[in-house]
Amino acid sequence: MKRYDMIIVGAGPAGLSAAVEAAKHGMCVAVFDENAKPGGQLFKQIHKFFGSKEHQAKVRGFRIGEALLKQANELGVEVLLNAVVTGIYADKEVIVRHNDTVRHVKGDTILVATGASENMIAFPGWTLPGVMGAGAAQTMINLHGVLPGKRVLMVGSGNVGLVVSYQLMQCGCELVGIVDVAKKIGGYGVHAAKIARCGVPFYMGHTIVRAEGTDHVTGVVIGEVDEAYQCISGTEKQLDVDTVCIAVGLSPMSQLLDMAGCQMQTVSAKGGTVPVCNADGETSVEGLYVAGDVSGIEEASSAMIEGRIAAISAARKLGYLGEAPASEEISKLQASLEALRQGMFAPGNRGKIIEQTEEGIRISNSLLTKGYLEEQEIERFPGFHTQKGIHPVIECTQNIPCNPCQDVCPRHCIMVGDNITALPVVDENSACSGCGLCVASCSGQAIFLVNDSYDQTHASVTIPYEFLPLPAVGTIGVALDRSGNPVCEAEVLSVKANPAFDKTNLLTMKVPKEMSQKARFFAVKSSEQKG
Amino acid sequence: MLRIENHPILGEIQKGRLVRFTFDGKELTGYEGEPIAAALKAAGVMVHRYTTKRHEPRGVFCAIGRCTDCVMCVNGKINVRTCVTPLEEGMDVRTQYGVSRQKPE
Ligand SMILES: Cc1cc2nc3c(=O)[nH]c(=O)nc-3n(C[C@H](O)[C@H](O)[C@H](O)COP(=O)(O)OP(=O)(O)OC[C@H]3O[C@@H](n4cnc5c(N)ncnc54)[C@H](O)[C@@H]3O)c2cc1C
Ligand code: SF4
Ligand code: SF4
Ligand code: FES
Numbered sequence: 074m075k076r077y078d079m080i081i082v083g084a085g086p087a088g089l090s091a092a093v094e095a096a097k098h099g100m101c102v103a104v105f106d107e108n109a110k111p112g113g114q115l116f117k118q119i120h121k122f123f124g125s126k127e128h129q130a131k132v133r134g135f136r137i138g139e140a141l142l143k144q145a146n147e148l149g150v151e152v153l154l155n156a157v158v159t160g161i162y163a164d165k166e167v168i169v170r171h172n173d174t175v176r177h178v179k180g181d182t183i184l185v186a187t188g189a190s191e192n193m194i195a196f197p198g199w200t201l202p203g204v205m206g207a208g209a210a211q212t213m214i215n216l217h218g219v220l221p222g223k224r225v226l227m228v229g230s231g232n233v234g235l236v237v238s239y240q241l242m243q244c245g246c247e248l249v250g251i252v253d254v255a256k257k258i259g260g261y262g263v264h265a266a267k268i269a270r271c272g273v274p275f276y277m278g279h280t281i282v283r284a285e286g287t288d289h290v291t292g293v294v295i296g297e298v299d300e301a302y303q304c305i306s307g308t309e310k311q312l313d314v315d316t317v318c319i320a321v322g323l324s325p326m327s328q329l330l331d332m333a334g335c336q337m338q339t340v341s342a343k344g345g346t347v348p349v350c351n352a353d354g355e356t357s358v359e360g361l362y363v364a365g366d367v368s369g370i371e372e373a374s375s376a377m378i379e380g381r382i383a384a385i386s387a388a389r390k391l392g393y394l395g396e397a398p399a400s401e402e403i404s405k406l407q408a409s410l411e412a413l414r415q416g417m418f419a420p421g422n423r424g425k426i427i428e429q430t431e432e433g434i435r436i437s438n439s440l441l442t443k444g445y446l447e448e449q450e451i452e453r454f455p456g457f458h459t460q461k462g463i464h465p466v467i468e469c470t471q472n473i474p475c476n477p478c479q480d481v482c483p484r485h486c487i488m489v490g491d492n493i494t495a496l497p498v499v500d501e502n503s504a505c506s507g508c509g510l511c512v513a514s515c516s517g518q519a520i521f522l523v524n525d526s527y528d529q530t531h532a533s534v535t536i537p538y539e540f541l542p543l544p545a546v547g548t549i550g551v552a553l554d555r556s557g558n559p560v561c562e563a564e565v566l567s568v569k570a571n572p573a574f575d576k577t578n579l580l581t582m583k584v585p586k587e588m589s590q591k592a593r594f595f596a597v598k599s600s601e602q603k604g
Numbered sequence: 605m606l607r608i609e610n611h612p613i614l615g616e617i618q619k620g621r622l623v624r625f626t627f628d629g630k631e632l633t634g635y636e637g638e639p640i641a642a643a644l645k646a647a648g649v650m651v652h653r654y655t656t657k658r659h660e661p662r663g664v665f666c667a668i669g670r671c672t673d674c675v676m677c678v679n680g681k682i683n684v685r686t687c688v689t690p691l692e693e694g695m696d697v698r699t700q701y702g703v704s705r706q707k708p709e
Contacts, residue, residue: 107669109688119613133613190670200673202650202663209667209687217642218617220606221664244608288661289650541612576613 077103079387080167080180082158082329085113086373087365088186089141091380096148098388103178104145105156105169110216112138113188115373117208117215119243120236121516121575123261123475125493127409128374131477131514133575135215137373161185161333165360182360182387185330186380189323189344189366194228197283203290207237207320214244222316226293227251228281229320232260232372237320238268243539249314252276252295254302257441261418262471263517269444270594272557277442280304284317293317325367334358342420343369353386353403354379362387371413371420378410416472416494431472432496445555446470448590455498456520463507463524463533466590467497469517478520481510512537513574522581523589532589533566538580543568544597552584552592561588563595607646623693640686640697641667641674652676652686656702677705 079095081088084106095102110116118134129137145152153171160168165183169176191206198204203222207229210221225246227238230253242248248268256278258265269275282294282304293312296304324345331337335348336357347368348356354364362383365376382403389399414420417427429435434454439447446468451457456467465486467478476489478497486503489495505522512520512535522535534552544550544565552563563582570578584592608617620636627649634643641664644652651661652674665673669688677698678684682705686697701707 109690135614191666200660200662202652202661205663205665205667209664212667213642213645213664214608215614217638218608218611218614218619219642219645220608221645223606243612289663539612541610 074166074177074179076179077101077181078391078393079103079182079184079384080165080178081105081184081186082161082167083113083186083188083365083367084108084111084152084154085186085188085365085376086115086138086141087188087367087376087380088113088184089138089145089380090377091184091186091364091384092150092152093141093144093148094381094384095388096145096150098385098393100384100388100391100393102150103180104150104152105158105167106152106154107157109154111142111152111154114208115141117211118236118373119215119240121477121514121577122374123473123516124374124413125474125476126480128378128413130475131481131516131575134373137377141377158329161329161361181391182362184354184362184364184380184383184387185327185367186363186365186376187326187329187367189370190326191319192322192324193319194281194321196281198285198290201284201286201290202288203286203315204284204317204319207233207318210241210316210318211237214240220244220246221318222290222314223247224249224314225316225318226281226295226312226314227318227320229253229322230255230258230260230265230275230277231320231322232264233323234318234320235260235264235268237318238273239264241318242268242271242273246316248273249312250274250276250295251444252279252281254278254280254298258444261473261517262437262440262444263469263473263519265440265444266446266468266555267518270553270555270557272553273444275442275444281317282309290315290317323366323370325370327363327367330356330361330363330367333361335361340369342423352407354383355386360387360390369420375410375413378406378413382406382410412493413474415492416474418471418473430470430496431492431494434470434496437470440470443556448555451590455496458499458501459525460501461526462505463522464505465499465511466521466523467499467515467519468521469497469515469519472496473517475516477514477516478511481514483508483510487511507535509535509569509579510573512579513571513577518577521593525586525589527583530586531583532586533581533583534589534592535579535581536594538568538578538595539576543570543578544580544595548597550582550595550597552582552588553594553596554591555593557594559596560591561585563592565595606648623691625691625693625695625697627697628699634691636693637690639667640676640678640684640689640691640695643691644686644697651699653700654702659701659708676700680705
């Protein structure tokens with residue numbers, strides 16, 4: 074039976090990071106993944122990540138995936154694809170089904186990084202073709218280049234629902250709305266805001282009543298819910314859609330660990346049943362580690378760190394790394410992981426009602442219920458101020474672990490500080506050059522450049538723009554406000570693309586002066602918007 | 605058109621060779637190596653199979669090979685998960701009825 078220092082189940086961000094780390098320390102590693110391609114969820118994530126530099130913030134997920142794979146190849150990590158691990162037995166024997174053969178291999182240590190599966194909800198018509206997981210839609214568009222449909226309803230307003238909604242719009246789907254039984258949007262406000270300003274309505278406190286159609290979805294009925302989450306009769310609304318995407322949470326895929334005899338526990342903050350483990354990710358079975366979503370639903374950035382911690386811990390156990398350097402590396406990584414687990418959306422804050430930011434500023438209720446800030450609300454946040462000439466307006470109003478805006482500004486106009494969940498502050502005394510780096514680097518697309526004195530009567534507003542086709546300079550269209558309503562005519566002054574912007578184009582439009590704090594998106598024709 | 609030709613972030617989508625295959629005897633085209641389900645979706649096919657007892661239609665649901673909703677009869681073999689099976693030239697892809705290839709009378 075072939076023996077390895079470490080066997081890794083799952084080639085997602087957690088598994089691959091662990092493999093790279095372990096191989097770096099000279100360990101002999103094998104990675105098994107059931108898919109035809111490695112990367113887990115990473116290659117579907119085409120948006121820029123949050124966090125700080127050490128977490129690869131502002132880098133798009135698929136690029137992180139490409140870099141990880143390259144490193145793994147260079148280090149000679151063996152990645153076996155189309156390989157399903159079906160069991161882990163005593164003495165760390167792993168059973169792998171590869172194509173039509175079954176292999177038995179042995180690991181001195183094992184890392185289970187199998188990720189999560191999507192939760193589902195049942196409603197009349199939920200089995201009709203056209204109803205699918207949000208992950209399925211993301212797989213179709215970002216891996217296979219095929220749209221799941223043309224008019225989509227998203228069920229679920231967590232980060233997965235929001236991110237996938239935006240990605241569907243980016244490749245040309247019409248998003249008819251986002252429905253959630255919760256009264257408040259579950260994901261980041263910045264993710265919601267970039268959807269809302271395209272004119273997509275949020276139906277909070279609503280449920281999907283049924284999907285309609287005989288052979289496939291031809292429409293959907295939604296309705297408002299009462300306290301018991303039942304549809305209130307008379308509130309039903311019919312929407313014309315051909316696709317319904319479900320994004321109602323993820324559950325750790327921890328069955329292999331249960332089978333392997335690990336002590337398990339059910340923790341709602343972690344998304345379901347997970348193994349009990351120590352800070353290194355080692356379970357109750359010695360030498361059997363977990364990392365990533367299987368140990369508790371988080372995100373790709375934390376999965377990568379957890380993978381590395383587990384690998385270092387295993388390297389120490391097997392003598393590839395001394396006690397002191399291993400402990401030092403692990404505590405550094407743990408601090409980095411801890412930094413990601415802070416802020417309003419921290420695992421420990423799930424379910425809590427938060428009324429103020431860390432700075433003591435009243436949060437925006439409109440952002441939580443409608444997906445956008447009211448114009449008069451933005452003024453109380455430190456990213457807003459008025460000044461002569463071009464300057465940034467930062468509409469990032471929730472404490473999330475993120476700071477690329479601070480990092481990229483060559484003129485030090487933007488300050489987040491050492492605590493990366495603090496709200497970005499625009500320094501009133503520094504001279505913004507209008508370079509646009511902050512706009513393009515903001516993972517939440519929440520930074521705009523405003524120049525109130527473009528000419529006597531007009532202001533210019535620069536927005537991040539990740540759609541095709543790019544409007545030509547001189548195009549007359551309409552400016553949309555934060556809710557997606559057309560507010561005035563707008564002329565495209567420039568559209569800038571730059572390798573440093575990594576596909577986030579900067580669109581600058583000319584609007585009447587009094588519209589400079591209203592105009593936040595551009596549309597070619599008003600008839601295409603809700604309004 | 606359900607194929608994304610030019611993506612604002614991913615650019616032009618890299619695809620294999622354009623090949624012919626058949627769906628219920630009808631000739632369609634798709635790209636070699638892409639999942640059969642992607643080629644079918646691009647051609648507007650929604651129903652992959654009908655369930656055994658209640659003859660309800662099923663289509664792509666998870667797109668990662670877990671739910672078995674998308675299984676079809678491919679080259680005479682039933683229960684092929686089309687969302688994870690690469691398309692090959694000349695494949696004979698058919699709607700699956702329950703656990704058989706035949707449409708019930
Ligand atoms: C639809 C969706 C959208 C998301 N969007 C975002 C986002 O926008 N930003 C973000 O930060 N996070 C997002 N996440 C979460 C993020 O993807 C995960 O936190 C991260 O991918 C977890 O990494 P992982 O390595 O634990 O798992 P995964 O990336 O899921 O990788 C696990 C791998 O293990 C394989 N596997 C499972 N079981 C076996 C087995 N028995 N044998 C062999 N292989 C197996 C799986 O097929 C998979 O390839 C999203 C998740 C989903 C599902
Ligand atoms: S536009 Fe450039 S100079 Fe101005 S705040 Fe942004 S990064 Fe700084
Ligand atoms: S404004 Fe700064 S902290 Fe807020 S999302 Fe953008 S880059 Fe992150
Ligand atoms: S769609 Fe679920 S297995 Fe293919």
